[in-house]
């Protein structure tokens with residue numbers, strides 16, 4: 668009876684529940700969870716606060732199985748700037764430990780500092796340069812070096828991870844976590860408002876009509892009623908990630924400009940705080956919504972040396 672009642676009541680609300688084109692709505696928690704990729708499954712370092720970044724499968728009403736929060740890539744580890752999961756934390760020898768990821772033999776050698784809350788993959792000219800080894804917590808930061816020929820296409824996959832997979836929340840208190848990413852490179856590239864971004868996994872939401880084309884979730888409440896009433900019933904909105912999103916030739920013309928956030932909105936973690944000067948004038952970036960948008964892709968194309 669519940670289904671019939673819901674259908675009857677929802678008849679006029681169905682249209683309002685339509686997400687912007689191409690989106691898939693799911694409701695509730697993942698039906699299975701598992702260790703994913705080669706992300707850290709334990710910490711052997713100084714931290715006492717480790718939570719594994721697990722992946723999960725959510726099912727859509729028509730039976731599609733979607734992996735959340737992402738399918739992590741395999742790729743090189745960055746050299747640790749600060750990582751108390753695999754070591755003591757600070758790594759003062761980071762510059763001596765760098766190895767160059769070769770993208771273009773006749774390219775320019777570039778060094779970069781990277782911090783993501785919680786997880787990033789960094790691609791240059793379509794090649795993966797680094798994959799954050801710690802998917803959720805503790806928070807870590809890294810240094811990368813690569814050789815690539817301009818014009819350079821920087822592309823990052825960014826994930827705000829969680830523990831309640833499928834509804835985008837974390838911990839026993841069902842916290843709605845936030846994301847944030849910052850990077851600075853020796854070619855002068857810094858994360859900022861000139862980057863372009865787009866969200867691909869959005870949760871928790873209750874009424875998806877808060878999502879405007881883009882998708883733009885800035886009008887969605889940070890804590891929709893489902894969070895207070897029964898968080899396991901919240902909804903998520905998914906968009907398929909284009910295969911070639913990191914490629915120099917990918918058309919990102921319908922992505923929006925990155926939103927920038929002060930460091931105080933993102934993190935007070937040592938992995939960033941103790942190294943803030945390494946990031947120069949870079950800004951933390953994300954999509955329009957630091958809370959609901961949990962999988963965000965961003966890109967920047969720079970002309971590089973002539």
Ligand SMILES: [Ca+2]
Nearest residue numbers: 785786799801
């Ligand atoms: Ca991390």
Ligand SMILES: [Ca+2]
Nearest residue numbers: 827844845958
């Ligand atoms: Ca979030």
